[in-house]
Amino acid sequence: MFAKIWDAHVVHQDDGAPAILAVDLHLVHEVTSPQAFAGLVRRGLRVRRPDRTVATMDHSVPTVARSTGGGGGDDGRAVLTVLDDAGKIQLDTLARNCAAHDVRLFGMGSAQQGIVHVIGPELGFTHPGMTIVCGDSHTSTHGAFGALAFGIGTSEVEHVLATQCLLQRRPRTMRVTVDGRLAAGVTAKDVVLAFIARVGTGGATGHVLEYAGAAIRALDMEARMTVCNMSIEAGARAGMIAPDDTTFAYLAGRAHAPTGAAWDRAVAAWRGLPTDAGASFDAEVILDGAALEPMITYGTNPGMGGPIGAPVPDPDALGDADERAALRRALAYMQVEPGRPLLGRAVDVVFVGSCTNGRLSDLRTAAAVMRGRKVAPGVRALIVPGSEAVARAAEAEGLDQVFKDAGAEWRTPGCSMCIAMNGDQLRPGQLAVSTSNRNFEGRQGQGGRTLLASPLTAAAAAVTGKVTDPRTLAPEAAV
Amino acid sequence: MTARFTTLTGRGVLLLANDVDTDQIVPARFLKVTDKAGLGDALFCDFKNSYGADFPLDRPAAVGAEVLVVGKNFGCGSSREHAPWALVAAGFRAVVAPSFADIFRDNALKNGLLPVALADADHAALVAALTADPRIALTIDLATEQLTVGAPSSLRASFTVDPFARRCLLEGIDELGYLLSHLAQIEAHERAQEPRA
Numbered sequence: 001m002f003a004k005i006w007d008a009h010v011v012h013q014d015d016g017a018p019a020i021l022a023v024d025l026h027l028v029h030e031v032t033s034p035q036a037f038a039g040l041v042r043r044g045l046r047v048r049r050p051d052r053t054v055a056t057m058d059h060s061v062p063t064v065a066r067s068t069g070g071g072g073g074d075d076g077r078a079v080l081t082v083l084d085d086a087g088k089i090q091l092d093t094l095a096r097n098c099a100a101h102d103v104r105l106f107g108m109g110s111a112q113q114g115i116v117h118v119i120g121p122e123l124g125f126t127h128p129g130m131t132i133v134c135g136d137s138h139t140s141t142h143g144a145f146g147a148l149a150f151g152i153g154t155s156e157v158e159h160v161l162a163t164q165c166l167l168q169r170r171p172r173t174m175r176v177t178v179d180g181r182l183a184a185g186v187t188a189k190d191v192v193l194a195f196i197a198r199v200g201t202g203g204a205t206g207h208v209l210e211y212a213g214a215a216i217r218a219l220d221m222e223a224r225m226t227v228c229n230m231s232i233e234a235g236a237r238a239g240m241i242a243p244d245d246t247t248f249a250y251l252a253g254r255a256h257a258p259t260g261a262a263w264d265r266a267v268a269a270w271r272g273l274p275t276d277a278g279a280s281f282d283a284e285v286i287l288d289g290a291a292l293e294p295m296i297t298y299g300t301n302p303g304m305g306g307p308i309g310a311p312v313p314d315p316d317a318l319g320d321a322d323e324r325a326a327l328r329r330a331l332a333y334m335q336v337e338p339g340r341p342l343l344g345r346a347v348d349v350v351f352v353g354s355c356t357n358g359r360l361s362d363l364r365t366a367a368a369v370m371r372g373r374k375v376a377p378g379v380r381a382l383i384v385p386g387s388e389a390v391a392r393a394a395e396a397e398g399l400d401q402v403f404k405d406a407g408a409e410w411r412t413p414g415c416s417m418c419i420a421m422n423g424d425q426l427r428p429g430q431l432a433v434s435t436s437n438r439n440f441e442g443r444q445g446q447g448g449r450t451l452l453a454s455p456l457t458a459a460a461a462a463v464t465g466k467v468t469d470p471r472t473l474a475p476e477a478a479v
Numbered sequence: 480m481t482a483r484f485t486t487l488t489g490r491g492v493l494l495l496a497n498d499v500d501t502d503q504i505v506p507a508r509f510l511k512v513t514d515k516a517g518l519g520d521a522l523f524c525d526f527k528n529s530y531g532a533d534f535p536l537d538r539p540a541a542v543g544a545e546v547l548v549v550g551k552n553f554g555c556g557s558s559r560e561h562a563p564w565a566l567v568a569a570g571f572r573a574v575v576a577p578s579f580a581d582i583f584r585d586n587a588l589k590n591g592l593l594p595v596a597l598a599d600a601d602h603a604a605l606v607a608a609l610t611a612d613p614r615i616a617l618t619i620d621l622a623t624e625q626l627t628v629g630a631p632s633s634l635r636a637s638f639t640v641d642p643f644a645r646r647c648l649l650e651g652i653d654e655l656g657y658l659l660s661h662l663a664q665i666e667a668h669e670r671a672q673e674p675r676a
C-alpha cells in the first residue's frame with residue numbers, strides 16, 4: 001500500500017536527490033506556520049494550491065470561557081479569551097496569513113474548529129490514497145484511512161505552501177500485525193502503547209508502519225486513528241491501515257468526501273490500495289491481540305510503559321548502562337518506585353482529550369465509566385472534546401451532563417493539556433493520567449508528571465482517585 | 480533560506496542522555512513565537528532543572544562550544560523546527576549522536592545544523608576523549624564526511640549525510656529554489672492526476 005501511494009505521487013527524481021513528492025492535502029495550524037508564511041512572503045511567493053490547504057486553530061486556543069463580561073458568541077457561548085499576548089499574536093497571524101493567501105481557516109468561533117487531526121477526517125478532507133502533511137508530528141493519524149500522512153518541519157511547510165511538493169527520501173516499511181481479538185477493557189490505545197513499549201521510542205525510526213491483522217481490522221475508524229496517531233512515538237514517519245468497508249462507511253456523506261459518480265469511482269480506486277498478498281516489508285512486528293492488557297506508562301517517554309498490573313521495571317535489572325541511567329532518571333522524575341505496579345497510586349488530574357483520544361467514541365467510553373459515579377475528592381478531571389463537532393455530538397447524547405454530574409470539567413475544543421500551551425496545565429509535581437500521547441518531562445506543564453493510558457483507564461482513575469485497572473470496576477464500565 | 484556548512488573546528492560539550500525529546504530541547508510554552516530568533520534562552524531550560532546540579536552546558540568549558548554530543552535518538556517527539564532554531568541560536572553548529580529522530584534530522588539539515596551520526600564505537604571513543612579533555616578540538620569536515628578529535632588527531636571517525644542534503648549545504652543550494660525549478664514537472668503531474676475539466 002505504501003509503495004502504491006508513494007509511486008503515484010513521485011513527480012520527479014534526479015539521480016542522488018530525494019524524490020519530489022506531490023502533496024494532496026496540507027493541514028496548517030498556528031504554531032508551526034508563521035515563519036513559513038513569512039518565508040513565502042519574503043520570496044514574493046503565494047500559496048500555490050490554497051484549494052489543497054486547510055488551516056485550523058488548536059494549540060493555543062482556550063478551552064474555557066475566561067471572560068463572561070463581553071457577552072456571548074452567536075451560539076450563546078461566552079467569548080473565549082486567549083491566555084496571553086504571544087498566543088493571541090500567533091492566532092491573529094494565522095488568521096491574517098490565511099486571509100492574505102485565500103486559505104480556508106477553521107478559526108476560533110467556527111462551528112468546525114477543532115484539533116487539526118480530528119477535523120481533517122471529520123470533515124471528510126482525509127481520503128484513502130492521499131499524501132497528507134502538516135507541521136505536526138501526529139499527522140500520522142490520517143494514515144488510518146490508508147493515506148500516507150506524516151509530520152514535517154516549518155521549512156518544509158514553506159516548501160509545500162510554495163510548491164505543493166516536498167523533497168523526500170523513500171522510507172523503509174514495517175508491518176505491525178496484531179492478531180486475535182482484544183479482550184474486554186483493552187482498547188486501541190492499549191494496542192499502540194503495547195507496540196511502542198515493545199520496540200521503544202526510536203524503534204521504528206525511518207519506517208512507515210502498516211498495521212494489519214484481525215484485531216486491527218475489527219477496530220472502528222476512531223480507534224484506528226488512535227493507533228496511527230501514536231506511530232510517531234515509536235519514531236515512525238507514518239502509520240497506515242488499509243482502507244476497507246469500515247473506512248468507506250465512515251467517509252460516506254462527509255462534507256468534503258466525493259459524492260455521486262465521483263464517490264463510486266473513488267471507492268473503486270481505493271479498493272485497489274491495500275497491500276498485495278505476498279508483498280514484503282523491511283521489518284515485521286507481531287503482537288498477540290488476545291494477550292494484550294490495559295496499558296499505562298510509568299516513565300518519561302511513551303516507550304516506558306507496560307500492562308497496568310505489571311511491576312514497574314527495575315533499572316538495576318537492565319543490562320545496558322545507558323538504559324539503566326535513563327530509566328533511573330525517568331523514575332526519579334516520576335517519583336515512581338521500581339518493582340511494584342502503579343495500581344493504587346493516587347492521582348491529581350485526569351485529562352481526557354487530544355488528537356489521540358478526543359473523539360466521540362473516546363468520550364462515550366469515559367462517560368460510561370463516569371455515569372452515576374463521582375470524580376474522587378481532590379481529583380481534577382478535564383474532558384476536552386477534539387472538535388466543535390465532537391462537542392455537539394456529545395452534548396446531543398447528554399455526555400456533557402454525565403461529566404458535569406460526575407464533577408468533571410466539560411471544556412471547549414482544543415489541544416489543551418496535551419501540550420499545555422493555552423493555560424490548561426499541571427502544576428509542578430502533579431501526577432496526571434492522560435489520554436494524550438506524550439509523557440515527556442513537563443509536557444503537560446512544567447514539573448508535571450504524566451501517565452499515558454486509554455480513556456477507559458483514565459476515567460477509572462478519575463472516579464477512584466488512583467491508578468485503577470478498569471476491568472475491576474463494576475460491569476457497566478466495561479466496553 | 481540557504482543553509483551552509485563546510486567545515487567546523489571547535490569545542491564540544493557532552494550531554495549524555497538518550498531519547499532527548501523536542502519538549503526537552505524547547506518546552507512548548509516557547510513555541511508562541513512568530514519568528515526564529517531569540518530561542519537560545521529557551522534551550523533545555525526545563526531539562527536542566529531535572530537533569531540535576533552541574534548541567535553540562537552551564538560549565539565553563541562549555542562556553543563557546545559549537546558541537547553538542549548527545550545520546551541516541553536525539554530529537555524524538557514533536558516536529559517543532561524550534562528545536563534546531565534554539566540550538567543554532569545558542570551557538571551550536573553540529574550535533575553528534577549515535578542516531579537521530581527523523582524529523583529532527585531533516586529540520587536540522589535545513590538550518591545548517593549538521594546532524595553527525597557516528598557508529599557506536601566511534602561515539603564511545605569521542606565521549607571518552609571529551610571526558611578526558613573537555614576543551615579538546617573537534618573538526619567536522621562535511622566534504623570528506625570525517626570527524627577528527629584533537630590535533631594531531633587522536634580519533635578519526637567517518638559519518639554519512641544524505642547526499643543531496645550534503646550537496647545543498649556544501650554548495651549553498653536552496654531546497655525551495657530546487658523545488659521551484661521543477662514547477663513545470665509539478666504542473667504536468669497535477670494535470671495527469673486531475674484529469675477532470
Ligand code: SF4
Pocket residue numbers: 058059115116117136138354355356414415418419436437
Ligand atoms: S492534541 Fe496534542 S499531540 Fe495532538 S495536535 Fe494537539 S498538541 Fe499535538
